[in-house]
Amino acid sequence: MFENLSVKTDFKNQIETAFKCGRLSHALIFEGSSEETRFKTALELAKAVLCKSELKPCGVCSSCLKAESGNHPDIHIISKAADSSMIKIDAVREIRNKALLLPNESTKSVFIIFEAQLMNANAQNALLKIFEEPQSHVLFILTCPSKASLLETVISRATSYSIGEEVASEKNEKTELIREKANALLNCYISSNELSFMKMTAEFQKDKQLFLEVLKEMLPVIRDGIVFQSGSKELLSDFPETAKALASALTAKKSIELYKELSALADEAERSANHNLTLTRLSSKLYDIKNR
Numbered sequence: 001m002f003e004n005l006s007v008k009t010d011f012k013n014q015i016e017t018a019f020k021c022g023r024l025s026h027a028l029i030f031e032g033s034s035e036e037t038r039f040k041t042a043l044e045l046a047k048a049v050l051c052k053s054e055l056k057p058c059g060v061c062s063s064c065l066k067a068e069s070g071n072h073p074d075i076h077i078i079s080k081a082a083d084s085s086m087i088k089i090d091a092v093r094e095i096r097n098k099a100l101l102l103p104n105e106s107t108k109s110v111f112i113i114f115e116a117q118l119m120n121a122n123a124q125n126a127l128l129k130i131f132e133e134p135q136s137h138v139l140f141i142l143t144c145p146s147k148a149s150l151l152e153t154v155i156s157r158a159t160s161y162s163i164g165e166e167v168a169s170e171k172n173e174k175t176e177l178i179r180e181k182a183n184a185l186l187n188c189y190i191s192s193n194e195l196s197f198m199k200m201t202a203e204f205q206k207d208k209q210l211f212l213e214v215l216k217e218m219l220p221v222i223r224d225g226i227v228f229q230s231g232s233k234e235l236l237s238d239f240p241e242t243a244k245a246l247a248s249a250l251t252a253k254k255s256i257e258l259y260k261e262l263s264a265l266a267d268e269a270e271r272s273a274n275h276n277l278t279l280t281r282l283s284s285k286l287y288d289i290k291n292r
């Protein structure tokens, strides 16, 4: 298994042993490596589980061929919706209906939840309900860059495996995107009105994780603004120009209020299942400070 995939030897051994002894847990989390490797690894295991030959996965039986071509009736791939950056709760609810049915032509139904971190808390809770009534014919494989992005309750009901190190380039690209968005939002806050700011934040409705990370990335820039106002030149954030612009747009008192308000909103968004409530308050709270 996993012959042509660059996965950790540890991972390969653990999965193969569990598979051969029939001790695979009914819910697996594959974390680390690249998005592509995570997907191929999950599919490879699904193939092995459904393969009709002795040496699994054989790659040539009808089941393996269907899996290869993406047409296996007992492999269900759940991923983000075409019109959204998230896995929708409806897609998760649909799993429940499908999981109750017996497989079409195999002994198992395999559900691959591709990039499970794209489920918001509600969707993950819906998945938990399915985990709580395990059907012996069902196997769930969740993939994600890091299981830290999943709810503790989901992690505790599954067996986690690290495929490999999270790929650095993917990480860096994401970090870069978050930093740019944080900087753009702060510049919009300084120079523009509440409506433009709200328009910019609309994309976060569908992506709590992105929202949280952007909020957290704004904080060091605001902190630098406060430092600059106090006369220090020791700016630590990546956007000193934005920090200086903030420092001239707001009084020192307002800068501190802005920092406190944004920290509180970030905490609130993190704890709440519905981050959109926080999102709708974000612009009004921040502009209250600016316009006071």
Ligand SMILES: [Zn+2]
Binding pocket: 051, 052, 053, 056, 057, 058, 059, 060, 061, 062, 063, 064
């Ligand atoms: Zn086969």
